[in-house]
Amino acid sequence: MPSALINVPKQAKRGEIVEIKTLMSHIMETGYRRTATGELIPRDIITSFSCRYNGVEIFRADLFPAIAANPFITFFTVATESGKFDFEWIGDKGFSEAASAAIVVE
Amino acid sequence: MRNVCTITITILLIAASSLRATEIPQGERRSGFSFMTPDTQAIQNDDTANPGMLWVLDGEALWNSNAGAAAKACADCHHDARASMRGVAARYPAFDKALGRPVNLEQRINLCRTTHQQAPPLLYESHELLALTAFVASQSRGVAIAASADSQIEPFIAKGRDLFMRRQGQLNLACANCHDDNWDKHLAGSAITQAQPTGYPLYRLEWQSLGSLQRRLRNCMIGARAQPFDYGAAELVELELYLMSRASGMPIETPAVRP
Numbered sequence: 211m212p213s214a215l216i217n218v219p220k221q222a223k224r225g226e227i228v229e230i231k232t233l234m235s236h237i238m239e240t241g242y243r244r245t246a247t248g249e250l251i252p253r254d255i256i257t258s259f260s261c262r263y264n265g266v267e268i269f270r271a272d273l274f275p276a277i278a279a280n281p282f283i284t285f286f287t288v289a290t291e292s293g294k295f296d297f298e299w300i301g302d303k304g305f306s307e308a309a310s311a312a313i314v315v316e
Numbered sequence: 317m318r319n320v321c322t323i324t325i326t327i328l329l330i331a332a333s334s335l336r337a338t339e340i341p342q343g344e345r346r347s348g349f350s351f352m353t354p355d356t357q358a359i360q361n362d363d364t365a366n367p368g369m370l371w372v373l374d375g376e377a378l379w380n381s382n383a384g385a386a387a388k389a390c391a392d393c394h395h396d397a398r399a400s401m402r403g404v405a406a407r408y409p410a411f412d413k414a415l416g417r418p419v420n421l422e423q424r425i426n427l428c429r430t431t432h433q434q435a436p437p438l439l440y441e442s443h444e445l446l447a448l449t450a451f452v453a454s455q456s457r458g459v460a461i462a463a464s465a466d467s468q469i470e471p472f473i474a475k476g477r478d479l480f481m482r483r484q485g486q487l488n489l490a491c492a493n494c495h496d497d498n499w500d501k502h503l504a505g506s507a508i509t510q511a512q513p514t515g516y517p518l519y520r521l522e523w524q525s526l527g528s529l530q531r532r533l534r535n536c537m538i539g540a541r542a543q544p545f546d547y548g549a550a551e552l553v554e555l556e557l558y559l560m561s562r563a564s565g566m567p568i569e570t571p572a573v574r575p
Contacts, residue, residue: 213370215365235374278521
């Protein structure tokens with residue numbers, strides 16, 4: 211049951227720099243570990259994260275096996291207009307999750 | 317005869333005071349939180365950065381979903397957890413009259429599942445059991461730990477204390493050797509904490525996951541090269557009970573974050 215925690219300020223002034231924080235639940239299995247019987251545990255990671263602000267992509271990141279479980283990604287953007295942030299996480303084994311958050315810009 | 321008695325009592329008093337001397341004075345008790353770096357403290361303080369909240373969210377979903385042959389959800393009997401579960405984790409482990417022994421929060425949840433929901437018990441350290449426990453325990457955030465002073469439970473606290481003081485494993489260490497006597501020092505680069513169980517289940521960065529107090533206790537036993545007790549063992553519950561009575565009055569932090 212994947213779940214995400216998103217922290218976007220509800221309100222901001224036009225032109226203000228706002229911080230966006232995202233936390234996605236994921237095991238981020240590296241693909242390098244072995245079980246007690248020596249079998250390789252297959253890789254299962256998030257490979258890509260992106261954020262769109264009213265449809266326009268403002269942030270994208272590729273993720274790799276060295277990133278810890280439950281990746282916490284934060285970044286900054288300039289609040290230009292009221293609207294919606296759409297977040298998307300894509301990964302191995304068909305992993306695909308989306309979340310969104312609204313912002314009011316005055 | 318009277319002289320013998322006086323001597324015996326004096327010896328007993330000296331023995332008792334020397335034992336107490338190693339225990340942490342009330343005023344010096346500190347949560348593991350205060351030993352952490354400001355960066356790690358910031359993770360715990362921000363609910364949108366604290367990965368433990370992922371389990372709390374899942375636990376809330378489980379609280380409201382039906383389980384077992386009875387097709388009942390936790391919420392059907394206990395309603396809103398914010399009211400009904402407030403302060404509950406601060407009283408656990410608690411004495412169970414039917415079993416005649418103390419049970420911890422995980423065991424209480426599983427007892428509820430098997431008797432009222434007629435569902436199979438959840439495995440220790442499974443995502444579901446950790447999520448439900450974290451959800452229930454997080455309702456007690458800020459509530460002072462209220463160790464039971466019940467006469468029925470006292471012998472179990474004493475047993476837990478005995479285990480805490482007893483040397484074990486190839487390294488021949490008792491819990492008290494580190495956590496009572498050397499809590500202000502370091503073991504390699506890590507701070508030795510006071511073993512105050514204020515934030516369980518907690519997110520440990522080393523585990524990259526949430527884990528129970530029993531997982532932490534077993535970790536320590538493996539570290540001392542001792543054979544750890546199995547999950548759910550009476551000895552571990554007694555040790556949990558002693559630790560909670562030792563931390564009596566300290567606020568619950570669940571879900572805490574630790575390095």
